Structure formats: structure tokens, C-alpha cells
């Protein structure tokens with residue numbers, strides 16, 4: 001019979017105290033110093049609001065967007081105009097997962113792109129003070145605590161006078177993002193939502209999944225459905241979509257409308273509705289609005305969506321007057337091919353930032 005105490009594993013375990021335990025408390029303290037205390041609902045030691053040191057989740061990205069400076073100490077984020085921030089969370093995905101790796105995928109793809117953009121004649125390194133604020137520390141097992149982290153983190157960036165550009169993550173993250181931003185806007189906020197799907201159920205699989213963010217966002221005190229414009233809608237939408245669109249007062253624009261009226265007229269209508277009575281407008285881009293051939297790496301690909309140049313033209317027109325923030329969600333690198341989808345997301349963000357620089361329309365507050 002083997003002597004239990006002679007087992008290698010048991011001997012090693014018995015030496016636990018000899019290993020010392022100074023590294024974890026030091027790193028935990030530094031994580032909170034640099035990345036804020038976590039949301040009040042989180043009790044575990046060593047967790048912070050922004051994932052700092054290497055105590056964050058393993059899928060947190062350490063590469064920066066467009067190789068911009070990493071704002072490790074989040075208290076210094078106010079030194080920048082724009083902060084790119086990742087939300088590696090995909091527990092709201094009802095179909096294919098993998099968007100927790102979206103921020104890492106988009107950052108990696110963006111590192112191949114030049115900060116100089118000949119389409120706009122703008123060099124982002126020269127024209128915008130851009131940083132990467134790293135990722136929000138997300139909790140895959142708990143949506144509400146993750147949402148609290150997102151609301152606190154994105155709200156903090158916005159409260160420091162910085163425009164947040166959010167890398168998703170699945171689309172459920174947009175609700176806590178808007179909850180964070182909207183409370184710092186003294187007035188109403190409008191939204192231009194570009195997506196193949198309307199995501200407007202109150203509840204999905206009994207939870208706030210990635211098909212529910214517009215129901216909850218339009219119940220925020222200063223965000224009315226009357227200022228919500230959804231562009232690209234069609235394909236694989238739930239039946240409940242028609243009820244929300246009919247009853248809430250939001251405006252849905254389908255691919256057929258885009259074919260009929262063209263991108264320029266659609267953008268004009270979207271701006272008119274989103275800005276009506278509002279102090280600021282937010283843009284939420286679900287990458288699955290692109291025809292599936294151009295975005296294989298996403299949770300719910302759909303056939304018959306926008307072509308890349310239609311999407312770039314739409315973004316150019318709707319972001320020209322300025323935005324208070326933007327997200328690009330639903331990039332799922334495990335399903336991607338040759339980084340097509342991550343590259344599409346990177347290009348959309350870079351073009352929008354160049355557009356803000358060109359029009360001098362960065363959000364001021």
C-alpha cells in the first residue's frame with residue numbers, strides 16, 4: 001500500500017508556507033492603486049475595476065490599440081482625448097461565443113494598421129491624444145457584477161473628460177456602458193445603433209443577454225427610444241422586434257430601406273432623429289451588420305447585410321458632428337478567418353477617430 005504522506009503531491013502541498021506569499025498582496029495592492037477599487041458588489045481580494053498587473057483574467061489583452069500608449073494608471077486617463085477600452089465578456093452570447101477574445105483580436109489587427117490615414121489626411125498620433133486604457137475586469141459567471149464594473153469603469157473614463165471607444169465583448173455590454181456615460185450627461189442622449197439585429201427584448205434566456213440591451217438602455221432616465229435609430233435591421237431577428245419597434249417610438253431602418261434611399265439619406269435621417277432634443281449622441285456598432293462574408297468572426301453572422309464601403313460611408317456621415325462614445329461589439333476571433341472581422345472593426349474605429357479629428361468634433365465636457 002502506498003503511504004499517503006509519501007505521495008509527491010502531498011509533500012509538495014505540505015511545503016506551501018515555504019513558498020512565501022508576498023507577490024500576490026503586492027500585485028493586488030498595485031492593481032487597485034492603478035485600476036480603481038472594484039464595484040461595490042465585488043468582495044474578493046485582488047480584484048480591481050480595470051484589470052491591472054497580471055491578476056486580471058487570462059483573456060485580458062496586453063497589446064494596445066493601434067500601438068497607442070498604455071494608460072496603466074487609470075487615474076491619469078484625463079491626459080488623453082480618447083481612451084480605447086476593452087470589455088472581454090461573452091456570457092451574454094446566445095449563439096456562438098468567443099467575443100471575450102474580441103478586444104485582444106481587435107488590438108492585434110489594429111497593430112498592423114498605420115496611424116496615418118490617407119482617406120482622411122489625418123495622422124492619429126499627431127491629431128488626437130489617444131491611449132489604450134486596457135480592459136475592464138469582467139466576471140464571466142456574473143452578468144450584474146460585470147455590468148457594475150463596466151458602468152463604473154466607462155463612467156469613470158467619461159467623467160474625466162475622455163471619449164471612450166469600447167472594444168466588445170458581446171452586445172449586452174452596451175447597456176452598462178450607456179448607464180455609465182449617460183449619468184454624466186446633463187440632458188438627453190441619442191443613439192445610432194448599427195446592427196443586423198434589433199436586440200430589443202426585455203429578457204432573453206431569463207437574463208440580460210446580448211439581445212436585450214436596447215430595451216434596458218431606453219429605460220435609462222435620459223435615453224428615450226424616440227432618439228434611438230437602428231440601421232441595418234433584418235435577417236435573423238426575433239418576432240418581438242416588431243412590437244418594440246411599433247410601441248417604443250424607436251426608428252428602424254432595414255437593408256431594404258438602405259437599398260431604396262441610399263446611405264447618405266439614411267444618415268441624414270439618423271442624425272436628425274438621434275440629435276433631436278439631445279446633448280450628445282452615442283454610436284453602437286455590432287460588426288454583424290456586415291454581410292457574413294465580411295465578418296465570419298462574429299456570434300450571429302447573417303447573410304445580406306452591409307457592404308464594407310457602405311458601412312464606412314455611414315460611419316463617416318453619422319460621426320461627423322461628434323459622438324460622446326462608441327462601441328464595436330460581437331467580434332469573435334475564434335470564428336474569424338485571416339483576421340477579417342478584427343480588421344474590419346479596427347478600420348471602422350480608426351476611420352471614426354480620423355473623422356472626429358478632421359471635423360474637430362471631439363466631445364467636450
Ligand SMILES: [Mn+2]
Pocket residue numbers: 171195197199210286330
Ligand atoms: Mn447586436
